[in-house]
Amino acid sequence: MLTGAAVLLGVTAGQAQAAEVAYATKCIPPAGIGLPDVNGTTKVEITAPATAKVGDTVDIVWKFTQAASKNPDIIDLPADSVQPSGTLKAAGAQTADIAMVGTRTNPAIPKGADMVLSDMKGTLKLTAVGQVALTPDAYVVNALSTDTKCAPTEPVQPAATITVTAAGGGSGSGSPSGSSSPSGSSSPSGSTSPSTSPSSSPSPSSSATGDGQTDFTGKVVDIPYTCDTPLGIKKATSPIQINAKKNSGSYDLTVQFKKSVMDSPIAIPAGKVKPTMQITLGGADTGSVKVEGPLNSAAIPQGQPIEIPNLVGTYKPGATGESTLSPGVLTIEAAGTTTTCTPDKTAVSLTLNTAEQASGASGGSGSSSGGSTSTSGGLAETGSGDHGTLKALGLVAGTAILLGGAVFTFMPRKRAGRAA
Known part of the structure; x- marks a missing residue:
């Protein structure tokens, strides 16, 4: 009834x-x-x-x-x-x-x-x-x-x-559900959008000028990477800045990724993600310097930005002269898997007038030069929001789906054969 x-x-x-x-x-x-x-x-x-x-x-x-x-x-x-x-x-x-x-x-x-x-x-x-x-x-x-x-x-x-x-009397919604629904003008795309809030940028701060300068701020350079992920090859571009602080004859380095990576698709527990990078030396010096970041200290809620923290390390010069520092290979370890990102091309973020130190970097044949330390970049600083991040990066605790590791939601049970 x-x-x-x-x-x-x-x-x-x-x-x-x-x-x-x-x-x-x-x-x-x-x-x-x-x-x-x-x-x-x-x-x-x-x-x-x-x-x-x-x-x-x-x-x-x-x-x-x-x-x-x-x-x-x-x-x-x-x-x-x-x-x-x-x-x-x-x-x-x-x-x-x-x-x-x-x-x-x-x-x-x-x-x-x-x-x-x-x-x-x-x-x-x-x-x-x-x-x-x-x-x-x-x-x-x-x-x-x-x-x-x-x-x-x-x-x-x-x-x-x-x-x-035809309209007549009051008009009302013939809603089959009591909940509100999106407007018909809403975008049909369901993808999450990358965060565009930049990390804080350091301002050049020097405790002395000229030959006594101790703090050096590098140029932001866009670095295109090819990344070998657990689920295939991915492309990503990130703007990176290398800064240095002189410490006796060596330099304390800080590498900054200038934008948030992206909004996390799911919650990520603490202690699951660790990035490292090799800074490529050039000019008077050769070799590389390893910098690394800490494990993520706090859980990352779903929908919140995933950020690569500052990477730090120490550069001990192996040559006297103008030595250049450029972003190199980036490695991300997560939950037992490794993603390795190799630059398609790199660019100089920072140039330092260095003095050779005992047991320093590999050393090079570049000639010694005087003058003040300067910054230079092989790529223009674009400030483009589209290049503000390793946009495809999606870190998932326990499964480590890195840099867009694909999850194909409409696939048959049997996968196509893969080359060994």
Whole structure:
């Protein structure tokens, strides 16, 4: 009896309808890992009001009842690490692309298990009398900072239809859910965005001038890296600055990454990440100097910036003359795995007038020169926000998905053969 009453009341208010549609889907994983595209079947249930009036803004829910395939046998997906987004097509009395966005909410998904994607929501403002058909279209699954893009490979049938009548009396939302939903103008992209808040930059501070200078500030240089990660080769660019403080005949070095790395896709426990770098010497001196940072001392909450801390070390000159310091190989150790990033090209961040020290660096054939210490850079300081970080870096405790290690959320159980 209660169910019947609810149905009768729902008809006059624009009852919610839910209908499922299945369609062939092609999913393209992120490039650079060597896994093939995947063809599977997506099943979607669309919930929307059956009737509404012109001028109403209606809430729509997209529910995945079947993903195109299983979680691949690559890695366990942690809880709350997957977010879907997509586009729902409206056609008939009016046409529109409706942005649908889900939450980053999922249980832990083991390797080989069924994918679990949150419901996506969106809104549509009705503008014309008639039938408006709602049809699922392309969607993106963002998992651990990587995107898998999926699109239909066959015509898709409408999953729901709204009958729109002329405006009259009060207008209201035929919402199938009591919760608010994203605006139809929202971006369908589910990827997390890199943080753009810069780390504090040191200002040149000298306790003396001319020949007595002790503090030296390097130039910010953009360094493009090729990174060998546990899950493939990745490219990343980072602006780096090398600073020095004279300490007797040696120099205490500090290397700074000028921007935050990116927002963490999941929570990272303390003590899981340690970076090191080899600074390349040039000019009068040759060889390299190792600098390193501490383990992350605090847990990094999901959605908060991941930052590479200052890297420190000591440079003992092995030659007299103008010696240059440039960013070199960067190594990141996390949870038992290592990612090695080699510069595609480097640039001088700092030039020092050095005096040879016993047991110093390798030494070189550069001629000695006087004059004051200066800074120089082989690359222009662009200040570009787009190059403000190792943008692809996604550190995940326990699994160490480094520099965009791909998690392909729509993969078959059997992986393509890999070269040894």
